[in-house]
Amino acid sequence: MAGRDKRRRAAPLEDDEQQLRRRQEEAALLLRRIKGLVRWVVEEVAAGRSPSIVLHRYRNYCSSADSASPCPCACSYDVPVGTDVLSLLHKDYHTSRLNVLLRVLLVVQQLLQQNKHCSKRDIYYMYPSIFVEVAVVDRAINDICILFKCSRHNLNVVPVVKGLVMGWIRFVEGEKKVYCITNVNAAFSIPVDIEAIKDVVSVAHYILVVEKETVFQRLANDKFCERNRCIVITGRGYPDIPTRRFLRYLVEQLHLPAYCLVDSDPYGFDILATYKFGSLQLAHDANLLRVPDIRWLGVFTSDFEEYCLPDCCLLHLLPEDRRKAEGILARCYLHREAPEWRSELEAMLQKGVKFEIEALSANSISFLSDEYIPQKIKQGMHL
Amino acid sequence: MASTSSPHRKLLHSLVYWAVQRCRMSESPCRLTVSLKRPAEPATASSSPLRVSVSDTGVGSKLEEFLELDALARETPVEKWDGTLLITTTGINDEAIYRYRINLQEEISSARFSKLATTYKNHARFSGTEVCLCLSNDADVDDLILWLVGFFRKIQVIRAANLACELFVEQTGNADSRNVCLTQDSDDVHHSVTASSIDQLVSGLKDYTHFHGNTCDKCGACSLNRDLLKIGTGAANHVDRRKSKGLHVEVVIVIAHTASDSTCCMVNCPSTQVLYFEDFVPCQISQSSFDVLMSTDWQSYGFKLKGGLMGDEGNVVLEWANMTFAPTAMQERQGSQQDRYLVRKALKSALSHLKADHAGDFLSCHGQRVREYVPDLAESIAGLILSSTDEEFQDECIALLGLGSEQDISEGAVQSSISEKMIRIIEMNDTKENAEDNVPYLFECEELDEDSELDEDGDEDMAFDF
Numbered sequence: 001m002a003g004r005d006k007r008r009r010a011a012p013l014e015d016d017e018q019q020l021r022r023r024q025e026e027a028a029l030l031l032r033r034i035k036g037l038v039r040w041v042v043e044e045v046a047a048g049r050s051p052s053i054v055l056h057r058y059r060n061y062c063s064s065a066d067s068a069s070p071c072p073c074a075c076s077y078d079v080p081v082g083t084d085v086l087s088l089l090h091k092d093y094h095t096s097r098l099n100v101l102l103r104v105l106l107v108v109q110q111l112l113q114q115n116k117h118c119s120k121r122d123i124y125y126m127y128p129s130i131f132v133e134v135a136v137v138d139r140a141i142n143d144i145c146i147l148f149k150c151s152r153h154n155l156n157v158v159p160v161v162k163g164l165v166m167g168w169i170r171f172v173e174g175e176k177k178v179y180c181i182t183n184v185n186a187a188f189s190i191p192v193d194i195e196a197i198k199d200v201v202s203v204a205h206y207i208l209v210v211e212k213e214t215v216f217q218r219l220a221n222d223k224f225c226e227r228n229r230c231i232v233i234t235g236r237g238y239p240d241i242p243t244r245r246f247l248r249y250l251v252e253q254l255h256l257p258a259y260c261l262v263d264s265d266p267y268g269f270d271i272l273a274t275y276k277f278g279s280l281q282l283a284h285d286a287n288l289l290r291v292p293d294i295r296w297l298g299v300f301t302s303d304f305e306e307y308c309l310p311d312c313c314l315l316h317l318l319p320e321d322r323r324k325a326e327g328i329l330a331r332c333y334l335h336r337e338a339p340e341w342r343s344e345l346e347a348m349l350q351k352g353v354k355f356e357i358e359a360l361s362a363n364s365i366s367f368l369s370d371e372y373i374p375q376k377i378k379q380g381m382h383l
Numbered sequence: 384m385a386s387t388s389s390p391h392r393k394l395l396h397s398l399v400y401w402a403v404q405r406c407r408m409s410e411s412p413c414r415l416t417v418s419l420k421r422p423a424e425p426a427t428a429s430s431s432p433l434r435v436s437v438s439d440t441g442v443g444s445k446l447e448e449f450l451e452l453d454a455l456a457r458e459t460p461v462e463k464w465d466g467t468l469l470i471t472t473t474g475i476n477d478e479a480i481y482r483y484r485i486n487l488q489e490e491i492s493s494a495r496f497s498k499l500a501t502t503y504k505n506h507a508r509f510s511g512t513e514v515c516l517c518l519s520n521d522a523d524v525d526d527l528i529l530w531l532v533g534f535f536r537k538i539q540v541i542r543a544a545n546l547a548c549e550l551f552v553e554q555t556g557n558a559d560s561r562n563v564c565l566t567q568d569s570d571d572v573h574h575s576v577t578a579s580s581i582d583q584l585v586s587g588l589k590d591y592t593h594f595h596g597n598t599c600d601k602c603g604a605c606s607l608n609r610d611l612l613k614i615g616t617g618a619a620n621h622v623d624r625r626k627s628k629g630l631h632v633e634v635v636i637v638i639a640h641t642a643s644d645s646t647c648c649m650v651n652c653p654s655t656q657v658l659y660f661e662d663f664v665p666c667q668i669s670q671s672s673f674d675v676l677m678s679t680d681w682q683s684y685g686f687k688l689k690g691g692l693m694g695d696e697g698n699v700v701l702e703w704a705n706m707t708f709a710p711t712a713m714q715e716r717q718g719s720q721q722d723r724y725l726v727r728k729a730l731k732s733a734l735s736h737l738k739a740d741h742a743g744d745f746l747s748c749h750g751q752r753v754r755e756y757v758p759d760l761a762e763s764i765a766g767l768i769l770s771s772t773d774e775e776f777q778d779e780c781i782a783l784l785g786l787g788s789e790q791d792i793s794e795g796a797v798q799s800s801i802s803e804k805m806i807r808i809i810e811m812n813d814t815k816e817n818a819e820d821n822v823p824y825l826f827e828c829e830e831l832d833e834d835s836e837l838d839e840d841g842d843e844d845m846a847f848d849f
Contacts, residue, residue, distance in 0.1 A: 035776050049808065096756060110770060
């Protein structure tokens with residue numbers, strides 16, 4: 001590494017002992033809250049009243065926006081838009097939610113007491129007849145997080161990670177050393193436990209987020225990171241929580257710009273939007289998971305002509321693509337926060353065409369790594 | 384009045400109706416008898432007619448009501464009924480028994496009535512009327528008899544005070560005659576002639592359920608289960624003092640005990656027969672009453688109505704989607720005025736009575752769905768209590784449940800306690816919470832269809848992550 005390269009070091013969170021103590025305190029607090037809730041439920045039932053648990057409802061976007069006059073909706077990254085009441089007396093799907101919530105809480109209490117961890121899939125398999133599917137467990141975990149104002153990792157529910165990282169960075173995750181820098185073209189798993197990250201050092205100038213694993217591999221094969229001082233991340237499709245948290249962590253700690261490269265189609269755009277604005281499903285945690293300053297590098301509809309890509313790579317938008325695009329166009333955050341992104345998506349819909357990032361390799365295999373990405377970043381050709 | 388399809392039935396219905404009213408007007412116990420004599424030879428166009436007589440011991444007839452049969456007489460082909468009635472009647476204070484022939488087919492009105500020979504009573508005090516007529520003995524006679532048996536069974540349900548009804552059907556000229564004899568009897572050991580009309584109705588309906596409607600044989604299994612029948616009654620009335628006429632509606636609902644081991648195949652049948660009466664006589668249900676039945680909120684009582692059929696004879700059958708109960712409902716009205724509001728009120732009162740007396744059996748459909756979650760909920764809460772490492776917390780919760788301070792409280796005991804309390808909460812609140820939701824939320828928002836939002840978000844990949 002040249003000495004002139006700026007070494008970026010993330011401020012250490014805390015040392016091991018402090019971290020352990022903090023975790024123990026958090027676990028104890030959560031256990032107290034669980035007992036408090038259970039005691040209250042028992043009191044209500046014993047007194048002949050239906051226990052009614054009020055849950056805030058969060059929404060980081062809605063589809064009521066209209067391009068002519070964007071109406072002020074109640075969507076927010078911080079403030080709830082409504083409440084749901086889970087009890088025995090009202091809608092029976094709320095009773096079902098209460099049922100699932102309490103059963104997951106039973107598992108969580110055991111995990112916290114025994115200092116163990118498990119995945120939501122593990123929880124599902126403990127009581128499959130009650131949960132019916134993993135998504136139901138997922139929702140219950142969300143409900144508990146909203147109720148206790150905590151995050152998933154506080155409940156000792158851990159994810160199975162999907163995302164990959166490579167490039168000019170090294171860090172330690174708990175006991176494990178993740179030294180990507182030793183081989184900048186090799187893929188490493190994104191860390192599961194953000195709280196356990198320490199000793200982060202990076203000499204990267206920027207972070208590149210790519211939608212697909214195929215593109216990630218393309219860059220690795222082309223030894224992109226050898227010639228470009230950066231960190232490359234992929235969520236392998238819609239990014240999971242660890243990927244989103246890790247990206248946000250890097251952006252906050254290393255103060256690096258982040259660029260996003262997705263296919264020129266509505267699904268690519270949706271993935272881009274997930275990185276920037278967060279998802280509806282995890283709206284309550286949007287602030288922790290979104291990267292508002294992420295830049296859209298490409299590929300744009302206009303790139304097709306600009307880079308003279310072959311016609312065979314250009315596809316027509318299918319009816320479901322159109323429906324998806326129209327749905328996204330209606331989202332209020334696009335009006336408010338990214339009108340130029342919205343225009344680009346509108347242009348895509350109007351032209352009625354889509355193409356993948358791989359189209360850029362049609363003329364020359366390494367075009368993406370050699371020319372497209374470095375040029376665009378250097379010239380600031382992003383949205 | 385009844386508008387049954389065949390002219391014979393309409394005619395008999397009217398004659399019986401008036402006979403019942405004459406009996407009700409009398410202050411002493413009365414008897415109503417219908418007798419049919421059918422010839423033995425097979426029915427042909429030229430065979431001997433069916434001789435019918437409708438007789439009662441009520442107040443004497445003034446003959447005016449028979450003139451209402453004018454229209455029916457004109458509609459009926461002469462070969463079916465010649466329009467002639469032979470009427471014998473006497474009032475309590477009359478000195479003689481009068482006989483008349485009425486011929487409704489006669490064009491000249493003055494020739495319609497012919498007075499026949501009278502018979503002196505010699506100071507005897509009695510009253511009554513007998514109407515005799517001949518009907519064609521055609522192929523429909525068996526149907527007519529079947530209908531008449533059903534009709535009488537229904538009349539016997541009502542048990543109008545002081546009225547005994549009988550039906551005799553004889554086949555003459557044949558050694559092996561098939562006879563039908565229906566007399567008033569009752570299985571109810573507590574049956575008393577001084578009971579209120581609604582109690583009589585309850586008793587009558589209980590008996591009726593044993594016969595499953597039109598058959599002549601009692602169902603043994605159902606008779607044994609008589610005391611297990613669940614009954615709901617309701618009444619509503621309206622008195623119009625200016626017109627000195629009141630409208631009184633009574634509804635009785637009888638629900639049969641459902642048993643998987645019952646030998647009776649009708650017990651678990653998911654349909655209900657509705658018997659409708661006007662002035663103590665079975666009648667075709669009015670459209671407004673039928674509408675009330677169809678639009679009642681059955682779900683609040685745990686019933687899911689699939690549909691209702693109104694048959695030709697004005698019989699109503701209600702079909703249920705859930706087979707938990709096989710109700711038989713009955714309705715009675717007095718008075719000539721139709722009032723949908725009163726019918727609805729009486730029906731609702733009967734259903735509420737049923738629900739109040741048999742708590743838990745008639746939980747609304749919504750309540751039943753919620754109740755299904757109780758075992759799992761109780762298991763979770765019991766688990767949360769007993770798996771906690773905080774013993775003080777455990778003791779506190781157990782004490783709150785009123786389970787005492789025994790050393791070893793089993794998880795089963797805690798679960799049962801929580802279950803029972805939750806079921807009670809659901810039952811207690813079922814009367815108010817029969818709609819989806821009544822409680823206003825502080826920040827009311829449009830309904831988020833959570834599942835579709837998840838799909839739209841494309842986060843299905845998330846399912847593989849954790």
